[in-house]
Amino acid sequence: AQTVTQSQPEMSVQEAETVTLSCTYDTSESDYYLFWYKQPPSRQMILVIRQEAYKQQNATENRFSVNFQKAAKSFSLKISDSQLGDAAMYFCAYRNYGQNFVFGPGTRLSVLP
Amino acid sequence: DAGVIQSPRHEVTEMGQEVTLRCKPISGHDYLFWYRQTMMRGLELLIYFNNNVPIDDSGMPEDRFSAKMPNASFSTLKIQPSEPRDSAVYFCASSFNRQETQYFGPGTRLLVL
Numbered sequence: 001a002q003t004v005t006q007s008q009p010e011m012s013v014q015e016a017e018t019v020t021l022s023c024t025y026d027t028s029e030s031d032y033y034l035f036w037y038k039q040p041p042s043r044q045m046i047l048v049i050r051q052e053a054y055k056q057q058n059a060t061e062n063r064f065s066v067n068f069q070k071a072a073k074s075f076s077l078k079i080s081d082s083q084l085g086d087a088a089m090y091f092c093a094y095r096n097y098g099q100n101f102v103f104g105p106g107t108r109l110s111v112l113p
Numbered sequence: 114d115a116g117v118i119q120s121p122r123h124e125v126t127e128m129g130q131e132v133t134l135r136c137k138p139i140s141g142h143d144y145l146f147w148y149r150q151t152m153m154r155g156l157e158l159l160i161y162f163n164n165n166v167p168i169d170d171s172g173m174p175e176d177r178f179s180a181k182m183p184n185a186s187f188s189t190l191k192i193q194p195s196e197p198r199d200s201a202v203y204f205c206a207s208s209f210n211r212q213e214t215q216y217f218g219p220g221t222r223l224l225v226l
Contacts, residue, residue, distance in 0.1 A: 033214075035214070037217075042219070043202055043219065043220045043222070044217065044219050044220070045204060045206070045217035045220075046217075047214055047215075047216070050214055091156065095215075101146065101158055101161075101215065102158075103155060103156040104155075105155050106155065106156075
């Protein structure tokens with residue numbers, strides 16, 4: 001069975017600095033998708049970024065980028081120029097073509113002014 | 114697009130009562146997912162539908178839980194009878210085939226006394 005691990009229950013970053021959230025996963029599949037979702041205090045789950053496993057190029061969305069290491073089964077999220085609004089729970093998620101969607105336990109990010 | 118719509122946003126009920134949670138997916142999406150989020154267990158997939166047909170309900174905790182999708186624009190998750198351990202935030206999400214990104218509703222916060 002696929003599993004997703006986020007080894008950092010909590011992280012903090014100074015405003016305007018850069019932070020990296022780690023995620024590892026376990027799968028025997030070769031084609032799949034990886035996601036980072038953000039959950040602010042409002043509880044809404046918001047898609048931050050996604051990566052297709054067949055793409056070697058790392059996905060980027062403005063201040064958010066990933067470091068996808070397929071062989072190592074690692075999928076970290078880098079947030080540059082951190083803002084107060086980035087404070088939230090961040091969930092790493094895996095999904096294969098069989099629609100089996102698995103979430104990690106989450107990392108709580110605090111942004112310090 | 115209005116996004117995924119869930120109702121009610123908050124529900125407080127007494128043990129033994131029936132609870133019905135509702136979801137309207139994004140128009141055109143053919144996958145619908147129900148999740149439960151608790152502090153102890155994180156985000157759990159309960160059941161998902163494809164074209165209104167339940168595909169995998171292995172995450173449904175017990176027979177007290179049931180889900181239906183009578184048409185492409187409406188789904189319900191019912192708990193009967195409810196128990197205090199059912200207290201959680203319940204999310205509905207939808208996705209469009211081949212796009213593989215799930216869009217979440219705002220969630221229903223359920224408290225069973």
